[in-house]
Amino acid sequence: MNRSNFWIRVGIVGILVVTAAVLGQIRRWQSKPVPNIEVVQTGAQKPKTLARSVQDAEPEILVRFKPGVKLADIKKIAARNNDRVEDKFEYIKGWVTIDDLDGADMESVARQYEAMTSLVEYVSTNDVIRLEEPVPVPSTRDLVHRERDSNIPNDPQFAEQWALSNIGQDGGKAGADLSALKAWAKTKGTKEVVVAVLDTGVDYTHVDLAANMWSRPDNVPQYQDEELGTFNDIRGFNANVNESDPMDENGHGTHCSGIVGAEGNNSEGIAGINWNVEIMPLKFLGRGGFGSTKDAIEAINYAIDRKQKGVNVRVISASWGSTQNSKALEDAIRAAGEQGILFVAAAGNSSTNNDSRPHYPSNYDLPNVISVAALDRTDSLASFSNFGVKTVHVAAPGREIVSTWLNDQYREASGTSMATPYVSGVAALILAGEPNISVEKLRERILRSVDKIDSLGGKIASGGRLNAAKALGN
Amino acid sequence: MGFTQESAVERAKQDLAGRLNISESDIRESSVAKVDFPDMSLGAPASGEMSAQMISTGWRINLNANGEDYEYRADKYQLRLKGPNGSNHVIVS
Numbered sequence: 001m002n003r004s005n006f007w008i009r010v011g012i013v014g015i016l017v018v019t020a021a022v023l024g025q026i027r028r029w030q031s032k033p034v035p036n037i038e039v040v041q042t043g044a045q046k047p048k049t050l051a052r053s054v055q056d057a058e059p060e061i062l063v064r065f066k067p068g069v070k071l072a073d074i075k076k077i078a079a080r081n082n083d084r085v086e087d088k089f090e091y092i093k094g095w096v097t098i099d100d101l102d103g104a105d106m107e108s109v110a111r112q113y114e115a116m117t118s119l120v121e122y123v124s125t126n127d128v129i130r131l132e133e134p135v136p137v138p139s140t141r142d143l144v145h146r147e148r149d150s151n152i153p154n155d156p157q158f159a160e161q162w163a164l165s166n167i168g169q170d171g172g173k174a175g176a177d178l179s180a181l182k183a184w185a186k187t188k189g190t191k192e193v194v195v196a197v198l199d200t201g202v203d204y205t206h207v208d209l210a211a212n213m214w215s216r217p218d219n220v221p222q223y224q225d226e227e228l229g230t231f232n233d234i235r236g237f238n239a240n241v242n243e244s245d246p247m248d249e250n251g252h253g254t255h256c257s258g259i260v261g262a263e264g265n266n267s268e269g270i271a272g273i274n275w276n277v278e279i280m281p282l283k284f285l286g287r288g289g290f291g292s293t294k295d296a297i298e299a300i301n302y303a304i305d306r307k308q309k310g311v312n313v314r315v316i317s318a319s320w321g322s323t324q325n326s327k328a329l330e331d332a333i334r335a336a337g338e339q340g341i342l343f344v345a346a347a348g349n350s351s352t353n354n355d356s357r358p359h360y361p362s363n364y365d366l367p368n369v370i371s372v373a374a375l376d377r378t379d380s381l382a383s384f385s386n387f388g389v390k391t392v393h394v395a396a397p398g399r400e401i402v403s404t405w406l407n408d409q410y411r412e413a414s415g416t417s418m419a420t421p422y423v424s425g426v427a428a429l430i431l432a433g434e435p436n437i438s439v440e441k442l443r444e445r446i447l448r449s450v451d452k453i454d455s456l457g458g459k460i461a462s463g464g465r466l467n468a469a470k471a472l473g474n
Numbered sequence: 475m476g477f478t479q480e481s482a483v484e485r486a487k488q489d490l491a492g493r494l495n496i497s498e499s500d501i502r503e504s505s506v507a508k509v510d511f512p513d514m515s516l517g518a519p520a521s522g523e524m525s526a527q528m529i530s531t532g533w534r535i536n537l538n539a540n541g542e543d544y545e546y547r548a549d550k551y552q553l554r555l556k557g558p559n560g561s562n563h564v565i566v567s
Contacts (some may be wrong), residue, residue: 202524250551252514252526282494288551288567290525322515322524346527384512384529384566415513415528 013035063098063113064121077119151184153265155208155277157410161270162377163259163397163422170376170400174463178397178422180273183429183468185323188264189274190432195260195315195424196236196303196341198296200255201246201283204235206254207408208262214280220309223302233306236281239298240291245279250289251406253281255413256319258404259421260428269410270402273425273468274432280306280313285320293326299438300332301466307339312437313430316346317424319417321359330364337368340439344424346416347373347386354388363391368439370446373460374398374419379453385416387459393447395456396422426468446471477566479506480506482548486535489555489565490544504536504543516547518554518562 065074071085078085082102100109110123152158152165162169166177185194194214204213205391216222216234223233228242236246248254257279264275282303284295300316307313316336333343345362347354354363354371362371376399381387385398398419405411427442437445449471450464457463477485483506491498510534511517515525516532534547544563545556553565 248525250514255528268558277500285514285524285526286567288549289528289530290519290523290552290567293522293524296524319528320513320524320526322519324522326520326522349527349529350517415526417526417528420527453511 003036006293010381012303021383027272063123065119066121071120073119074319082111082150083109097375097449112250120219138144151181153271154267155262155264155269155271156400157270160402163401164271164273166258170377171380176375176377176379178273178426178465179467179469179474183273183426183472184264184275186469186472186474187429187432189261189272189276189425189429191276191278192312192435193274193315193428193431194278194280194311194313195274195317195428196280196282196313197253197257197260197317197421197424198284198303199248199256199317199319200250200277200285200287200289201238201240201248201253202236202257203248203251203404203406204246205282206258206404206406208266208404209279210253211255211263211266212261212272212274212277212279214278214311216306217311220306220311223305225301228298233302236283237299238283239295239302240284240286242298246283248281248283249287250285250416251411252285252289252319252413253283255401255403255411256317256417256421257281259401259418262316262404263449269404273422274428277425277428280311282316283396291320293322293329295325296320297326297328297332297375299345300329300336303338303341304336307341307420312435313339313341314442315344315424315427317421318343318361319415319420321348321362323348323357323359325358325360330366333361333364333369334366337366337439340367342370342424342427342439342442343368344370344372344420346420347371347388347392349374349384349415349417350386352386354386354391356388358391359386363388365391368443370394370423370443372396372398372416372420372423373456374414374416375453375465376400379456379465381459382414382416385419389458390459392460394423394450394462394466395419395453395460395464398422423466426466426471429468430471476550477548478550479508479548479555482533482546482553483535484567485553486537486546486548486555489546489553490537490539494539496539500539502538504538505534506536507534508532509534509547511547511549515562516549516552516554518547519555520554520562520564523564 155342164180168174223231231244238246259276261272261277264271282299284299285291348359373395382399396419399414401418447462450462452464513525535546547554552567555563561564
């Protein structure tokens with residue numbers, strides 16, 4: 001029997017049970033031994049039915065006879081089959097319960113009555129009655145929602161995270177999101193993957209981030225730089241002032257980190273696109289949110305060193321840039337790619353075409369670089385976002401994005417800065433399931449799994465919005 | 475330290491007076507407006523500088539001295555002089 005028919009039958013049986021109870025039948029049933037009663041599993045799985053004892057006098061099938069078939073005739077039919085009419089539901093016309101007396105199994109008895117097509121309208125095996133508690137009768141809609149619900153985190157501000165689940169809130173366009181709920185059905189990330197957030201540092205004490213912060217494992221030696229010295233890099237690295245502590249003084253890096261991996265389903269704040277991940281803070285932007293190219297290179301160098309020492313840094317998230325080109329920075333990013341590190345970069349916020357007015361590092365034509373534009377909650381390119389059909393690769397939500405901020409706070413912010421960590425985060429999700437995927441294939445997977453958006457055609461290379469579920473193969 | 479709009483304007487006047495070797499009283503405040511800048515360099519990156527690509531609120535301060543216009547940009551952390559031909563200067567950070 002197909003699933004929809006099954007639930008229809010369950011519903012009918014439920015109604016019958018209630019009616020029977022009203023009529024005082026329940027007491028009679030309960031007074032009998034009830035060995036091997038059915039096991040009903042609620043949810044998406046089909047209920048299992050255990051065979052009942054033939055000594056059990058419970059009604060075994062429910063039969064609805066056609067109008068005009070009298071009870072006396074039904075009893076005769078039952079007798080011919082060596083059955084008996086166990087009960088007739090006075091208020092549900094046509095339905096009787098048939099009790100088999102010769103030990104035949106329910107399905108056989110049901111088939112006997114189903115064959116009487118001139119007399120019988122419907123037959124239902126009596127296989128899901130459970131008296132101890134009500135049997136929920138989920139609709140298909142309920143089942144769909146239940147499946148989705150299991151992936152909705154309990155983070156109180158999740159409803160504001162239109163990028164992860166856009167149901168049209170605050171004037172948004174339903175479905176203009178990353179399909180995070182569907183992606184989370186497959187993976188919610190893993191702490192085996194390290195995402196380096198190259199930024200203003202991270203407030204690693206933030207209540208929604210602390211559990212997902214990287215710390216240097218005991219088997220990885222302290223960072224040693226020939227010129228700068230040795231750093232006890234327990235929490236990452238600060239290239240801005242060349243010290244170990246990457247604490248954020250600005251908030252920007254903390255915001256980006258929350259997008260990548262605020263702890264999910266912890267009843268706090270928001271959920272990251274990864275519920276579980278390791279975020280390595282690499283600070284090179286100072287309190288004002290700006291810094292030198294040299295310090296960026298220094299921090300990338302640190303990430304490469306840690307990778308070589310066994311830390312699984314696979315993504316650098318770079319929500320920053322400038323129109324100023326630097327061959328040294330390009331070479332540093334290339335070197336990271338040679339170590340299997342994806343470099344995800346913001347396309348910039350000047351509303352300009354990067355094909356004609358380059359923005360760096362997003363414009364470096366390297367096999368490990370992804371340049372990211374920003375979308376608003378209606379699937380439109382954000383008014384500030386740079387674009388470029390040759391040089392900007394993918395778009396992601398970047399306007400009115402709520403995320404973590406300094407001192408356990410949360411704040412809404414906009415920019416290609418916010419779009420970038422979504423791409424970095426999806427890369428981490430892919431890596432959770434495919435840890436050995438090459439950086440080139442990782443990049444290709446992200447760019448080929450987008451949701452095409454008409455308005456992005458001719459604007460960015462992939463012509464689409466990042467889709468986490470599709471990137472995971474869902 | 476953190477700038478307010480007033481303190482940023484005051485500091486911008488001081489800077490311009492020093493650069494032009496004139497009195498602050500010779501500088502006219504053309505306009506001051508609260509503005510969303512495209513990034514954390516307030517859309518005025520200095521040489522060799524990278525900045526966070528987040529829309530950032532600050533003030534655009536237009537001053538006039540000796541018949542010339544000068545544009546400063548500020549937020550709570552910094553003050554910049556937006557120079558012609560992209561030669562921007564970080565005054566305070």
